[in-house]
Amino acid sequence: MDIIATLNEIVTLSVEDRIRIVQAIWDTIAAEQVYPDLTDSQKQELDRRIGDYNSNPDNVLTWEEIKASISKHKIKA
Structure with missing residues (x-):
């Protein structure tokens, strides 16, 4: 398989x-459950x-709290 030729074909496709x-590629990687080693x-x-x-188990935010905080701090253009 010529990776360069394949990539050249791929870049001609639409973003979608x-x-x-x-x-599709990520799904095949995830299915194998092979992950790179952590540094x-x-x-x-x-x-x-x-x-x-473990030291502060109650010092957490819910996903809803995080989203609300982000929304509150957005810069309006």
Whole structure:
């Protein structure tokens, strides 16, 4: 398979079709459940966040609270 030739064909498609291709590719990756290894800094950040949650389990926001906060702080053009 010539990846460059395939990519050159893909860029000629509509954005909608390219999004469909990306979604289809992602679905095949997700189905295999193979994920890249985390870097050390990513592991440390996850450990920090888990530790923070374990220390402060009540210090969380619901999805609704987050959306409301974002909406409240949007800059109006």
